[in-house]
Every structure is written in C-alpha cells, then in structure tokens.
Amino acid sequence: MTPSSTLSQKFGYSFNWIGMIGLSIILFWATIALIAPHIVPHPVGEIVDEDYFGPMSNELWLGSDYLGRDMLSRVLMGARYTVGISLAAVSIACFCGVVLGMTAAVVGGWFDTVLSRVLDAMNSIPSKLSGLVVVAAVGSSISVLVVTLAVIYTPGAYRFARALAVNINTMDFITVARTRGEGIFYMIGSEILPNIIGPILADLGIRFVFVVLLLSGLSFLGLGVQPPYADWGALVHENVGGLPFGAPAVIVPSLAIASLTISVNLLIDNLPKKIRDRSA
Amino acid sequence: MSTYIVNLVTVRLLIAALTLLIVSFAVFFATAMLPGDTATILLGQAATPEAVAGLRTAMHLDEPALVRFLHWLSGLLSGDLGTSYVNNVAVADLIGGRFVNTMRLAGITTLISVPLALTLGITAAMFQGSLYDRIVTIFTIGVISIPEFVVATSAVLVFSVYLKWLPALSIASDVTSIWQILKIYAMPVISLTFVVSAQMIRMTRAAVIDTINTPYVETALLKGASRPRMVLRHALPNAVGPIVNAVALSLSYLVGGVIIVETIFNYPGIAKLMVDGVSTRDLPLIQSCAMIFCFGYLTLITLADIVAILANPRLR
Numbered sequence: 352m353t354p355s356s357t358l359s360q361k362f363g364y365s366f367n368w369i370g371m372i373g374l375s376i377i378l379f380w381a382t383i384a385l386i387a388p389h390i391v392p393h394p395v396g397e398i399v400d401e402d403y404f405g406p407m408s409n410e411l412w413l414g415s416d417y418l419g420r421d422m423l424s425r426v427l428m429g430a431r432y433t434v435g436i437s438l439a440a441v442s443i444a445c446f447c448g449v450v451l452g453m454t455a456a457v458v459g460g461w462f463d464t465v466l467s468r469v470l471d472a473m474n475s476i477p478s479k480l481s482g483l484v485v486v487a488a489v490g491s492s493i494s495v496l497v498v499t500l501a502v503i504y505t506p507g508a509y510r511f512a513r514a515l516a517v518n519i520n521t522m523d524f525i526t527v528a529r530t531r532g533e534g535i536f537y538m539i540g541s542e543i544l545p546n547i548i549g550p551i552l553a554d555l556g557i558r559f560v561f562v563v564l565l566l567s568g569l570s571f572l573g574l575g576v577q578p579p580y581a582d583w584g585a586l587v588h589e590n591v592g593g594l595p596f597g598a599p600a601v602i603v604p605s606l607a608i609a610s611l612t613i614s615v616n617l618l619i620d621n622l623p624k625k626i627r628d629r630s631a
Numbered sequence: 632m633s634t635y636i637v638n639l640v641t642v643r644l645l646i647a648a649l650t651l652l653i654v655s656f657a658v659f660f661a662t663a664m665l666p667g668d669t670a671t672i673l674l675g676q677a678a679t680p681e682a683v684a685g686l687r688t689a690m691h692l693d694e695p696a697l698v699r700f701l702h703w704l705s706g707l708l709s710g711d712l713g714t715s716y717v718n719n720v721a722v723a724d725l726i727g728g729r730f731v732n733t734m735r736l737a738g739i740t741t742l743i744s745v746p747l748a749l750t751l752g753i754t755a756a757m758f759q760g761s762l763y764d765r766i767v768t769i770f771t772i773g774v775i776s777i778p779e780f781v782v783a784t785s786a787v788l789v790f791s792v793y794l795k796w797l798p799a800l801s802i803a804s805d806v807t808s809i810w811q812i813l814k815i816y817a818m819p820v821i822s823l824t825f826v827v828s829a830q831m832i833r834m835t836r837a838a839v840i841d842t843i844n845t846p847y848v849e850t851a852l853l854k855g856a857s858r859p860r861m862v863l864r865h866a867l868p869n870a871v872g873p874i875v876n877a878v879a880l881s882l883s884y885l886v887g888g889v890i891i892v893e894t895i896f897n898y899p900g901i902a903k904l905m906v907d908g909v910s911t912r913d914l915p916l917i918q919s920c921a922m923i924f925c926f927g928y929l930t931l932i933t934l935a936d937i938v939a940i941l942a943n944p945r946l947r
Contacts, residue, residue, distance in 0.1 A: 472653035477886045477928050480921055481661075487909040487917045488662045564778045568887075571780045572894055572906055587780065591895070594784055597792045605781040612776040620772075 370621030376614035380607075383427055384434040391424035396579060404590070404598040414599040417590050422600050425586055426607055432582035433608070436493060437562040440500035444562075445555045447501070448508025453539040453547075455509075456516035467513070470506040478503050478565050486574045496575060500562050507561075511554050515547040556619045560612045567608050583608045639940050647933040651926065655707070658921045659700050662914045707922060713915035717908075722919045726901055730923070733893070733900035737885050739816060740823040745878055748828040752835025752874075757862040759840060767832060774829035779891040783822040790818065819896045826888040827881055834877030842870040872942020879935035886928045 383390075392412075393399050400415035407414050413422035451470075455463040485499045519525065520543070528542050569575035570584030581589065586604035593601045694702075706713060712722035755767040774782060791797045797817050842848060843866050851865040852858075893903040905920035 468649070469653060472650040473657065475650050475929050475932060476654055476657065476921075476925055477883070479887045479890050480924050480928075483890070483905060483909050484658060484661050484917060484921050487912055487914065560776065567778045568780065568891060571778065571891065572909075574906070574909055584778070584780075587784065591784070594787055595792060597788055601784060602788070605777075605784055609773075609777040609781055612778075613773060616772060616776045 367621050370618050373614040373617035373621065376610055377618060380430050380434055380611050384430045387427045387431050391421075391427050393421040393424045395420065395424050395428045395581075397421070404593040404596060404600055407599055413603050416586070416600045417592055422603060425581060426583070426603055429581055429583045429586050429604060430607070432493075432576050432580055433563060433566065433584070433611070436497055436500070436576070436582065437559055437566055440497045440566075441504065441555060441559045441562045443497070443501035444504035445508045445551070445558060448505045448510075449512040449544075449551055450539065451505075452509045452512030452514075453516045453543045454535065455513050456520045457535060457538050457543065463513075466509075470509050474506040474510070478561070479568055482565060482569050483572075483574065486569065491569075491574055491577055493576065493580070496566065496569070500566060503565070504558050504562060508554065508558060512547065512551060515550060516543050519543050519546045553619055553622055556615050560615050563608065563612055636940065640937050643933060643936050643940065647929055651929055654925050654929070655704060655922060656700065658918055658925070659703055660696070662918055703918070707919070712919040715913050715916050717911050717913045717916075722915050725904060725916060726919060726923070729899055729901045729904050732898070733889060733902060736816070736819055736823070736893070736898065736900060737889060739820050740827060740885065741882060743820065744824045744828040744831060747824070748831035748881070749835055749874070749878075751828070752832040753839055753862065753867065755832065756836045756839035756843065757858055759843070764836075767836075771829040771833045774825055775833065779822070779826050779888050780895055782825050783818075783892055783895045786818060786822045786825070790821065819892045819898050822892050822895075823885065823888050826892075827884050830884050831878060831881035834881060835874050838873035838877050839866060839870050841873065842866040845869075872938060875942065876935045876939045879931050879938060883928050883931040883935075886924050 398419045399421050400411060400419035403415060403417050403419050405411060405415035405419065411421050411423065413426060416422050416425060451466065455466050481503050482499060485495070489495055516539075525538070525542055528538060533542075566575055566582065567584030567587075570582050571588045573585075573588050576582045576585045578585070578589075583604040587601055587608075590598065590600040590604075703713070710723065712726065714720070715722055715725060751767055755764045758764050797814055839862065843862065845866075848861060848866045851861045856865070889900065890902040890906065892898065893900045894906050897903070901920050901923060905917060905924075908916040908920065
C-alpha cells in the first residue's frame, strides 16, 4: 500500500493520482509562498547580472530579468503575492457571499428578491472591466486589490450558496428548527452550513482560480500589484520586452501561473463525488 | 408562438434593461465617488480657489450626486458621452474609429472560432471517451485555466519567435498590401480565437453529450444507427438550442479577452483606449468604454437566455 492511499483512507476519501498531482503542486506553491524570504538565493531588488534577459545558467537558474535581477528569487517571492492576495480575496468573497446567500434563502421575501437582483446585476459587469473601473477610480494598492477582487467575486459565491441553501431550506429539519423559534444565526450556522459545506469548498477552489486569473490579468496590464512588489502577472508585464527573444524571464512566471491554476482545476475535477456533489 | 413564451422573453428583456440601469449606476458611482475633488485634481495643486469653484460649477460638480447621475445617463442616451479630462476632446470622437476596429477584431474572431469550435465540440462529443476526445478536453481545460495574456504570449512565442511566421508585438503603421493587413490581424485573432473557442468547445461538447444521454438517442443506437448518424441525425437537431446558447455565452468571453489582446498587441481599439484611460485616470472616457463593454456583454448574455427559452420544446 502506497503512502498516498493510506493518507487518503485516513480522510475517508479516495483521491485518484491526477488529483494527487494537483494537490502536491498546490502544496508546493503554498509552501514556497510561506518560506520564500528564507530561500531566495539573491535579494529580489539586487542587480546580479550585467546582462539583461540573461539565459538560464548555473549561477542564475532561471536567468535574469529586464534589469539583470535574479529571476528565480523574483518568481519565488511573486508566489507570495499571487497566492496571498488571491487567497485573502477569495476567502472574503466566499465568506460574504455564503453568509448573504444562506441568509437570503432563510429569510426569503423581498430581502431575497432585492439582494438577488442587485447582485445579479453586479455579476453582469465583466470582471476585468470592474477591476479597471475601480483601479481607475481609487488607484492600485494591495489592500485595494484584495477588496476589489473580493467584491467582484462575492455575487458569484452568493448565487452558488443561495441555490444550495434554498434546497436545504425546504427540508423537514429546517421546519422543525423554525418551529422551535431558532434565530437566524443558528439557522444558517448550525442547520444550513453543515449541509452545504462540501460543495461550497469546491466552489471556493474554482473561484480561487478566477481570482488568480483576474489578478494576473490586471497586473499584466500594469494596473495590479505595483513595483517594488511583483506578483507573477506583474513579472510577465515588466519582462514582456524579452518576449521576442523567448527570454525565460517572461516564460517562467507564465508557467508558474498556469501550473497553479491548472492544478487547482485538476484537484477540484478529481475530488470525490461525496465532497463535490452540488445536490449535497 | 404562445403568449407564455412572449411573456418570458419580455420579462428577460425588462430584466436586462433593469440590469443595465443598475450597472450604469454602479459604474457611475464607482468612478464619481472619488476620494478627493475632481476639479482640484484636474487643475492641480496650484489652482486658485476661484478657478476650482468655477470649474466645479461648469462641470455640475456642486449638484447632488443623483442629479449628476441623471445628467450623465441622459447624456449617454442622447449620444453625448462627455469630454475627456486629459485632452479636452469629445469622448465620442475618441471612441468613434476605434469602436469599428474593435468590432472588426471581434467579428473576425467570431467568424473563425464559431465553425472551428462547433466542429471540434460536436466531433469530441461524437467520439466521447476516445483519445481524440481526451486530447480536445485536456486542451480546452488547459486554455481555460490560464490567463488570456499567457495564451497571447505563447502564441507570440510559437508563431513569431520559433516559427518566425509573423511579427512579434509591434504593429506596422504603414499598411500597403493585403498581406500586411493579414499579418496585423493574425496574432490578435489567433489569441482571441484560442480563448473564445476553448469555452465554446467545452460548452458545445457538454450540450451534445447531454442530448446523447437521453433515451431516444439510446434507442437510435440500439436500432443499429452508427455513432455519427446517431449524433448528427438524432441528437444534434435537439441540441441546437443549447449549442446556440453556448455560443452566445462563450462570445461574452470576448470582452475580457479583447482587453488583454488589444493591450498586448498594441491594437488601436476601444479596450486599449480604456486601459490607457485608466493609467491617466480619464474618467469620462472610462465610464463610456465601460458602458459599451457592459452593453455588449449584457446583450450576449440576454441573447443566450432568450435562445434557451425559445429552444426549449417544453415551453412551446
């Protein structure tokens, strides 16, 4: 018996090997994001190569960027911003969306109707456009980015959670709890949430991918994370001049984004039905 | 057509109109509720208080926000898009020609990606589970999972760096032959086609497979029809509604794609104009561009909804 299958048996779920690959790449980037400052071979701002867009070498594993800075260090530190900002934003978005969604399902009536209509309307602004409009209005900083991304993806999380909660809301134990006279917080926290938590977490994973894509897109346009900080999208943005020479400085951050987002998708796609199933 | 369907479609159109109103409200207030005073920002730190006050009156900034919103909205409806803060040109003039450029880019992409995606999606569903199907599926998931700019940069790497078929990022300003026009459109269209097609292939495949899993299609297979015949004769006519729906929905991904692609290839369209406007904080320009994009996106989404209603045989 392989260690992985014993591990998954411990959790009571069986992952297939594609899911395991996805999970290990996610864990790899999460670890990098945590320990990056301790393992970078060169300080991120230091110019270590006399040449710009240097090739891969023994000294600089991933070559150098447009100023001759070490690309490996910059990619490792970039993981911190890409993973950190996206995770913060998606957590806020899902928390707000899920709480509002469950409340709307339990309360119902005009509260539900108005909230749904307004959030649906917010949802019909293309995400990149909302990002551009907010950045144009208030400028770009890491905290603004987190809040903006969270606001953009709250309506989606709301819609998903509300759809699940409405199904649960018709069950007998909800009627019983209502008859007992339980308050709204008890209803959503103890009766509804435990029944929808699996699909909600899977949805959080998918939404995380959307956030990473949008954040990278904004940074790529030069409107996301601002220097001296750089996430992976910003790394592609600042090194895009190396594209005609096929410099590793522009290829590596792109690959890093792709590896993270594809892994999350693979993991979610291969989650056991027990967790993922929408009908819960 | 029954009155029930007419009612459903009317309701959808009304919802779309209401949504557009809420969206314009959101766009206006996101940009108009700036911290700091617009007149002061425009005139700079050295401006005299009188000049600031004069500009405030001229720009109606001293009126309540709701009144300004209504002003802006009625201007928008009558075609007056306001004046750019940065170079004092009417926004409508800035947008004019570039709007045509963007529509041309979107149009060419649609013409290429729709037949391509439908062919790949339907054949993948036809040979569900085969090696061909798996390759198509892995490819589409791959493209969907990565940002548009990675698709675009990869296209540049493949077609201009390694194969050297096309120019990389620069766009020649002196266009003399058809060959050069083709070269200008090639890279943006290739990148956009990848982004939009991946979505469309995935949704088309899912729509056809949904139909294949119905009992009457199974009957067709059991009575001895070949797989292509089963799909093309029996399943496809019933999947037309969901497929058209999938096409309209996928085309709404053009909006996000076009913003990235116009920027990376320096294409003179409204998305590039808007991104440049964001750097200079040219708010009237951004509001107008945002409304154009929201309108296009909402039109496609509403179209998808209406097609889904019209194509549902249970509602006839």
